[in-house]
Amino acid sequence: MAKTVLDFEKPIVELEAKLEEMRKFSDNLDIEKEIVKIEEKVKILKENIYKELTRWQRVQLARHADRPYTLDYINLMTTNFIELHGDRHFKDDKAIVGGFANLDEHKVLIIGHQKGRDTKTNLYRNFGMPNPEGYRKALRLMKLAEKFNKPVITMLDTPGAFPGLEAEERGQAEAIARNLFEMSKLKVPIIVVIIGEGASGGALGLGVGDRILMLENCWYSVISPESCSSILWRSWEYKEQAAEALKLTAPDLLKQKIIDRIIPEPLGGAHKDHQEAAKMLKGVLKEELSQLIKIKPEKLVENRLEKFGSMGEFIE
Amino acid sequence: MAWFKRSKENISPNTLKKELPDGLWEKCPSCNEIIHKKQLETNLWTCQKCSYHFRIGSDEYIKILLDEGSFKEVNRKMRSADPLEFIDTKKYSSRINDTINKLGLYDAIRTGTGKLNKKDVAFGCMDFRFIGGSMGSVVGEKIARLTDTAFKNKIPLIVISASGGARMMEGAFSLMQMAKTSSRLARLSEAKIPYISIVTDPTTGGTTASYAMLGDINIAEPQALIGFAGPRVIRQTIGKDLPEGFQKSEFLLEHGFIDVIVPRKDMKETISNLITILD
């Protein structure tokens, strides 16, 4: 896998490279103590850097090119995954994937946005930006899950719904609206996990559920920091300020009571260790599922209505 | 939220008005006809020459659609709490205060109950003048409560949209209003109470992608801009000029997302007929 290094990751990567080099020579030289010292230094450096990430740095981590995507998590967490394609009306949107799978003892439907790793796969996946048929495929599968009484897990990771001409012709707005409407009354448990970028309506189109979970280094908001900067500051240069103003990180959203729970990532981010990231996510999903499957469908829908009904702040 | 940019492209009646001496005249942005305000009002703020529909606010729609004096407004003074303490080039709290002082409106929607040809309705109308008709916590909450009023009293729900989309300055809170309003509409729908969505110029972004597109019947005024992404963003994405009439009411009807386009002068009768038939 090609390694992408973000600016603030550089000091760590450099120190780690040095450590690696020293280890090679450690057989012939007496530098064991030296190595231990540097290992300690790397650990402290990491902890300091990742403890004090700015909101914009989190956005960068959420977009990290080596980060696990929906299909990575599916492969690492589940067995017997069968991908199901198409919306039965127009085509199969590659920016959203979905299918049934076993999550240990649970039989579930998993749906998520899917990005590509390189130019070729990104073009194939349209950079994770769905067209209306993607949302309609997702809804078709969710109705199947409801019919056969299987819980739904959705994974959000998109820079936004695709703003194209054909997307408008085929009703991008209606497709998203319909999903919000239908998901709010689906009679099976829905767990939503933000695993990367949660950009606006394009993310929310898969985002109505009973539990909203968010990986540690993700963002979720009404607009990307760049677009916000270009509209409110009339320049692309204020993305850092926009990210600060939008309060779009997992800790922010937990405080705003928009998400229920933050899922920790391996130190340095999910891209540092896909296995470990998937293991942590799987543990939480199983825990949440075992709670939700006990709740009666009517109660589930009632609670969901109340949950989203309580979001928002105003003065009367 | 495209209202910032669009003001430059479409010259609004407000700027043109200034060129005319006594403020009693308006110029039609479509055919340049100069129309006296009184005449414009008689004509329900449409151009008598080219039938262009001027952008109007909640006061005007209440007059046009509801029986005289029947509108009972609720939650009139509900206002934004600025939950993020948002600051861009200006404080959001000041933006809110200034707009309230200027317009005498507290946010981008007014809601209440009223009578339409003697039939009780739950009625909401957005105001594009209030920060581009953007949807934040107040708009979401007021629509949610209005939907509950329709639900409890078993009366039809009518919402007039005019909105640049979700309000950036409330971040994820704004986004969640899409889910909040849609989930309440889902419950209304299960109870088989009609919801008529009236989409006017312009309606884009998160508003279109939630309650504006979820009517049992979606009605549009003629020539209204209705879409998800704004035209400027789409033009940038595809690197081409957009076809004539793209994202206009007629385009949406042609592609199957609007049930019927109704001129303003026929709107009240059309809604009245629909709610009688669906009752």
Ligand SMILES: [Zn+2]
């Ligand atoms: Zn005219």
